[in-house]
Amino acid sequence: MDIIETVFVRNNLVVAFAVVGVTIWISYFLADKLTNGRIHGSAIAIALGLLAAYFGGVATGGNTGVADVALLGGIGLMGGGMMRDFAIVATAFGVQLRELKKAGLAGVISIFAGVIVSFIVGAVIAILFGYTDPAAITTIGAGAVTYIVGPVTGEAIGASDAVITLSVAAGLVKSILVMIGTPLVAKHIGLDNPQSAMVFGGLMGTTSGVAAGLAATDPKLVPYGAMTATFYTGVGCLLGPSILFFIVSAFY
Amino acid sequence: MIVYGVALLSACLILGMVIGEALGVALNVEANVGGVGIAMLFLVFASNSEKFKTLTEGSAGSGIKFWSAMYIPIVVAMAARQNVAAAVDGGLLALLAGIAAVVVSFALVPILSKIGNSPATDDQKEQGAA
Numbered sequence: 001m002d003i004i005e006t007v008f009v010r011n012n013l014v015v016a017f018a019v020v021g022v023t024i025w026i027s028y029f030l031a032d033k034l035t036n037g038r039i040h041g042s043a044i045a046i047a048l049g050l051l052a053a054y055f056g057g058v059a060t061g062g063n064t065g066v067a068d069v070a071l072l073g074g075i076g077l078m079g080g081g082m083m084r085d086f087a088i089v090a091t092a093f094g095v096q097l098r099e100l101k102k103a104g105l106a107g108v109i110s111i112f113a114g115v116i117v118s119f120i121v122g123a124v125i126a127i128l129f130g131y132t133d134p135a136a137i138t139t140i141g142a143g144a145v146t147y148i149v150g151p152v153t154g155e156a157i158g159a160s161d162a163v164i165t166l167s168v169a170a171g172l173v174k175s176i177l178v179m180i181g182t183p184l185v186a187k188h189i190g191l192d193n194p195q196s197a198m199v200f201g202g203l204m205g206t207t208s209g210v211a212a213g214l215a216a217t218d219p220k221l222v223p224y225g226a227m228t229a230t231f232y233t234g235v236g237c238l239l240g241p242s243i244l245f246f247i248v249s250a251f252y
Numbered sequence: 253m254i255v256y257g258v259a260l261l262s263a264c265l266i267l268g269m270v271i272g273e274a275l276g277v278a279l280n281v282e283a284n285v286g287g288v289g290i291a292m293l294f295l296v297f298a299s300n301s302e303k304f305k306t307l308t309e310g311s312a313g314s315g316i317k318f319w320s321a322m323y324i325p326i327v328v329a330m331a332a333r334q335n336v337a338a339a340v341d342g343g344l345l346a347l348l349a350g351i352a353a354v355v356v357s358f359a360l361v362p363i364l365s366k367i368g369n370s371p372a373t374d375d376q377k378e379q380g381a382a
Contacts (some may be wrong), residue, residue, distance in 0.1 A: 020325045053332050063337075064333045065332055080333070083326050086262075086319060087323040088323065090317075092293075106366075113360060172338060174349075190362045196362070208330055228289065231289050234283050234286055236283075
């Protein structure tokens with residue numbers, strides 16, 4: 001056992017390639033046989049990944065899902081921010097400038113609309129749960145924007161640690177739901193062309209959620225959604241501790 | 253050479269990230285503002301330009317296509333390293349805030365997508381009004 005553990009840990013990224021490859025093979029097999037291709041293989045693979053992340057997190061008490069399991073540490077590197085961004089940028093290869101220009105205005109509007117709408121929804125729910133402190137309401141609202149905007153805002157305006165943790169959890173729920181929900185609602189919200197993908201990326205904003213959600217819907221749409229989504233967190237961090245906090249403070 | 257394409261991709265990402273960080277500092281925001289999006293724009297410009305042909309065509313192009321094709325496996329690994337346990341532990345407030353934000357945002361996609369249907373948005377609106 002020692003030998004295996006040493007080899008696995010020393011070659012953790014290579015192990016991750018193999019494990020993910022097998023997971024995807026199983027997922028495509030299941031998609032084909034069980035759902036007759038109705039559910040995309042990558043949607044099943046992503047769902048399996050999230051399920052594994054849950055059990056990994058419960059078993060180890062860590063905060064990077066299955067990557068906290070020693071033998072699977074390479075998943076952390078393979079699925080980390082660096083590789084994710086590298087692969088996302090690569091998807092832009094072959095994108096037509098014409099398509100980007102067409103949806104440019106709608107994309108920009110959707111980023112601001114997405115941040116503000118998610119913030120309002122999160123803030124209203126915080127108020128419904130009895131919060132009256134403007135810093136807490138703003139931080140939970142910011143968490144509904146993304147799980148990065150929540151803590152950045154909370155720390156800037158001096159929210160309590162418990163509230164900041166809550167805002168991260170709200171952002172995580174959002175991100176996971178976008179991953180799972182996007183392929184299910186894609187048809188109903190007209191998510192089948194570059195323009196609506198750019199609007200979708202701007203409205204949802206969670207880079208991980210958009211990246212996975214579009215991958216499971218139609219990989220051709222990924223670059224368009226990812227392009228706008230990557231501006232969202234920056235805009236959220238800009239508006240959260242400033243204008244949005246001032247507005248909430250004016251009411252409470 | 254495959255590595256030329258990979259190097260172009262890397263250069264785009266790094267340049268985009270540096271600009272994104274600089275934007276963050278300029279706006280006094282603790283985040284990278286659009287670094288990946290800016291990097292993607294660079295790659296789109298490069299792949300649509302004659303000057304970068306040697307870096308984007310033939311085997312150099314397949315260096316970029318490889319990473320584009322690795323996108324879904326990387327996203328699966330990304331899903332597997334999410335802090336799902338913390339999301340589940342967040343309780344009802346976190347759950348409701350997350351779900352409501354997603355549902356409302358989903359509902360807005362078809363509405364805002366209409367803006368993108370034509371580059372001459374204003375003309376279309378006028379026509380619609382008339």
